[in-house]
Amino acid sequence: MDKDYDVIVVGAGHAGVEAALASARLGNKVALITLYLDTISMMSCNPSIGGPGKSNLVTEIDVLGGEMGRHIDEFNLQLKDLNTSKGPAARITRGQADKYKYRKKMREKLEKTENISLIQDCVEEILVEDIKDRQNLSYEKKVIGVKTRLGLIYNTKAIVLATGTFLKGKIVIGDVTYSAGRQGETSAEKLSDSLRELGIKIERYQTATPPRLDKKTIDFSQLEELKGEEHPRYFSIFTKKEKNNTVPTWLTYTSEETIEVVRDMMKYSPIVSGMVNTHGPRHCPSIDRKVLNFPEKTKHQIFLEMESENSDEIYVNGLTTAMPAFVQEKILRTIKGLENAKIMRHGYAVEYDYAPASQLYPSLENKKISGLFFSGQINGTSGYEEAAAQGFIAGVNAAKKIKGEEPVIIDRSEAYIGVLIDDLIHKKTPEPYRVLPSRAEYRLTLRYDNAFMRLFNKIKEVGIVDKDKIEFLEKSINNVYTEINNLKNISVSMNDANNFLESLGIEEKFVKGVKASEILKIKDVNYDDLKAFLNLNDYEDFVKNQIETMIKYEIFIERENKQIEKFKKLEHMYIDKNINYDDIKGISNIARAGLNEVRPLSIGEATRISGVTSNDITLIIAHMNDK
Numbered sequence: 297m298d299k300d301y302d303v304i305v306v307g308a309g310h311a312g313v314e315a316a317l318a319s320a321r322l323g324n325k326v327a328l329i330t331l332y333l334d335t336i337s338m339m340s341c342n343p344s345i346g347g348p349g350k351s352n353l354v355t356e357i358d359v360l361g362g363e364m365g366r367h368i369d370e371f372n373l374q375l376k377d378l379n380t381s382k383g384p385a386a387r388i389t390r391g392q393a394d395k396y397k398y399r400k401k402m403r404e405k406l407e408k409t410e411n412i413s414l415i416q417d418c419v420e421e422i423l424v425e426d427i428k429d430r431q432n433l434s435y436e437k438k439v440i441g442v443k444t445r446l447g448l449i450y451n452t453k454a455i456v457l458a459t460g461t462f463l464k465g466k467i468v469i470g471d472v473t474y475s476a477g478r479q480g481e482t483s484a485e486k487l488s489d490s491l492r493e494l495g496i497k498i499e500r501y502q503t504a505t506p507p508r509l510d511k512k513t514i515d516f517s518q519l520e521e522l523k524g525e526e527h528p529r530y531f532s533i534f535t536k537k538e539k540n541n542t543v544p545t546w547l548t549y550t551s552e553e554t555i556e557v558v559r560d561m562m563k564y565s566p567i568v569s570g571m572v573n574t575h576g577p578r579h580c581p582s583i584d585r586k587v588l589n590f591p592e593k594t595k596h597q598i599f600l601e602m603e604s605e606n607s608d609e610i611y612v613n614g615l616t617t618a619m620p621a622f623v624q625e626k627i628l629r630t631i632k633g634l635e636n637a638k639i640m641r642h643g644y645a646v647e648y649d650y651a652p653a654s655q656l657y658p659s660l661e662n663k664k665i666s667g668l669f670f671s672g673q674i675n676g677t678s679g680y681e682e683a684a685a686q687g688f689i690a691g692v693n694a695a696k697k698i699k700g701e702e703p704v705i706i707d708r709s710e711a712y713i714g715v716l717i718d719d720l721i722h723k724k725t726p727e728p729y730r731v732l733p734s735r736a737e738y739r740l741t742l743r744y745d746n747a748f749m750r751l752f753n754k755i756k757e758v759g760i761v762d763k764d765k766i767e768f769l770e771k772s773i774n775n776v777y778t779e780i781n782n783l784k785n786i787s788v789s790m791n792d793a794n795n796f797l798e799s800l801g802i803e804e805k806f807v808k809g810v811k812a813s814e815i816l817k818i819k820d821v822n823y824d825d826l827k828a829f830l831n832l833n834d835y836e837d838f839v840k841n842q843i844e845t846m847i848k849y850e851i852f853i854e855r856e857n858k859q860i861e862k863f864k865k866l867e868h869m870y871i872d873k874n875i876n877y878d879d880i881k882g883i884s885n886i887a888r889a890g891l892n893e894v895r896p897l898s899i900g901e902a903t904r905i906s907g908v909t910s911n912d913i914t915l916i917i918a919h920m921n922d923k
């Protein structure tokens with residue numbers, strides 16, 4: 297059997313799937329090796345995709361040629377527009393997936409993609425050889441293959457590791473612990489030892505999930521029902537649907553009694569007993585953690601979400617815990633609607649090995665081992681969307697590496713993908729990293745609705761999206777700018793403008809004639825409203841949306857653009873890959889250590905390394921100018 301591949305992707309979770317598809321779509325022969333073929337794209341926890349920052353990541357990989365956006369648009373139970381009354385930077389879509397269909401259809405997608413071989417096995421060893429002629433100072437070795445649990449050797453030029461929570465995974469429920477990557481699935485016990493032997497630093501994190509209930513045993517009669525949107529804003533710009541599913545979720549709350557039970561039983565909590573002593577995701581705390589941190593709060597939201605239309609399993613969003621089984625049952629008795637609910641799967645925590653991402657370049661390639669890429673939870677992140685975004689970038693860059701092309705690197709001003717990767721490499725967080733709008737400096741620019749505009753050049757650089765789609769996007773972008781210009785040039789008399797506002801029930805008045813763009817700036821006036829008295833074109837919704845946002849928020853967008861210009865100047869001051877920091881006199885030892893560890897690609901990146909001061913930066917620039 298042929299065992300030679302261009303790229304080997306290890307792990308078919310959300311990162312691995314995107315990596316394999318991206319690499320194959322760029323013409324490579326890919327092996328996707330995973331522990332269990334029936335759990336491809338498995339959602340380990342929440343059956344949902346999207347949320348603040350996360351939705352933006354999904355739209356970004358979508359326009360670049362990734363899969364997650366169009367897949368959730370198709371295989372969801374509902375999509376909901378969130379934050380509609382807030383500013384454009386906050387507006388997003390949240391999708392509740394049909395978890396079964398999502399993973400089944402993703403497997404079908406992989407099987408139908410030319411150039412991908414799916415293999416069920418466990419990778420235990422990364423095979424490398426020394427680089428003799430070291431033209432790049434940073435690489436010491438290069439990958440040549442992997443060895444699996446079955447003793448098979450697969451040869452390759454690049455490897456993308458996407459192993460999630462499986463490396464030496466240990467499950468904890470109360471005082472019960474056992475080895476597993478996810479409940480019911482074996483862990484991978486040897487791969488992280490192989491990485492350690494290659495000199496890669498390995499640490500441990502933890503994450504947890506709530507219990508799943510049997511729908512038949514829940515009393516929905518007293519619960520609030522929340523339906524999705526019939527016409528949501530889809531994640532993918534290319535999705536066309538008559539209307540979307542609106543399968544409901546239900547809302548209930550914890551009670552004073554719930555908090556009392558958790559408090560009484562706290563000694564059994566693994567985070568109190570010490571059964572779990574690694575850091576877990578701070579932004580998705582367990583119910584025991586919420587009671588410890590906010591003892592006075594008794595009413596926490598609990599969303600009950602179906603996992604699939606083909607199952608009775610209900611996900612209890614907001615009740616994450618790894619307390620013992622009997623405590624989980626006691627807690628449920630205190631929550632409206634769940635008094636008689638039966639648990640199908642108990643909540644649990646899992647501890648696992650990960651490799652801190654400071655060891656990577658922004659291409660997601662390891663700095664010492666050429667051709668070894670890391671993506672997803674193995675980089676210390678949490679979340680499907682974070683995993684998918686990294687998987688996509690790693691898959692693209694593995695493909696570029698093989699072709700001898702420059703990697704695709706996206707910066708903080710271009711996409712949440714850039715914020716995510718830049719933060720991972722330069723900022724050590726004490727818990728699994730989750731993308732959040734507060735981490736992005738240029739939030740108004742990195743909107744959910746405009747990835748096709750801000751990433752247009754990157755779409756071409758990546759090279760996956762086909763010509764027709766690129767032309768469609770280019771035409772749409774032209775339409776946005778042409779129409780903005782048009783509206784800025786159409787004069788409207790004071791009377792016409794005021795009559796129009798009055799017809800919409802808006803009290804505001806103009807005191808002189810205005811341009812049409814000024815009318816559109818008024819709150820509650822949208823592009824289609826202007827058609828009442830102006831002869832305007834009919835564009836696709838996503839185009840009209842851009843016209844409105846770019847006109848309404850023009851001043852703020854311009855202000856942000858100026859900041860981005862300054863940022864870009866430093867990002868574009870590239871540092872020679874072979875620079876020897878020991879040659880630069882005057883920089884501090886702490887800066888030198890940081891620079892040697894990170895090996896920044898640009899002056900902008902160097903400024904974000906902790907311990908590097910503006911004086912050090914001046915000295916590096918002077919050194920570069922002397923060369």
Ligand SMILES: Cc1cc2nc3c(=O)[nH]c(=O)nc-3n(C[C@H](O)[C@H](O)[C@H](O)COP(=O)(O)OP(=O)(O)OC[C@H]3O[C@@H](n4cnc5c(N)ncnc54)[C@H](O)[C@@H]3O)c2cc1C
Pocket residue numbers: 306307308309310311312329330331332335336337338339340341342417418419420458459460461462463477478484487503504505580644645646671672673674677678679680681683684
């Ligand atoms: C209990 C729990 C709760 C979580 N809660 C949430 C949540 O609410 N929401 C959220 O967004 N995220 C949550 N996460 C995290 C989320 O599941 C991950 O961030 C996301 O799935 C990571 O994607 P990934 O592709 O990196 O890894 P995973 O989805 O974990 O996939 C890893 C894949 O690698 C394979 N694999 C591992 N090692 C090997 C090997 N040596 N050889 C071959 N194959 C291998 C596995 O079989 C698996 O298919 C949770 C995870 C767990 C386990």
Ligand SMILES: NC(=O)c1ccc[n+]([C@@H]2O[C@H](COP(=O)([O-])OP(=O)(O)OC[C@H]3O[C@@H](n4cnc5c(N)ncnc54)[C@H](O)[C@@H]3O)[C@@H](O)[C@H]2O)c1
Pocket residue numbers: 341342344346347348376378390503504505506522545546577579580597599600601613616678679680
């Ligand atoms: N153990 C864990 O729970 C764990 C571990 C790792 C990562 N995570 C992350 O946590 C996220 C869950 O946390 P979150 O609360 O920020 O995200 P979420 O998607 O559950 O909630 C986002 C927003 O949607 C609202 N919302 C939630 N469910 C809803 C529903 N059914 N209908 C309408 N609105 C709903 C919430 O109130 C919130 O404002 C996951 O997406 C995952 O990335 C959780």
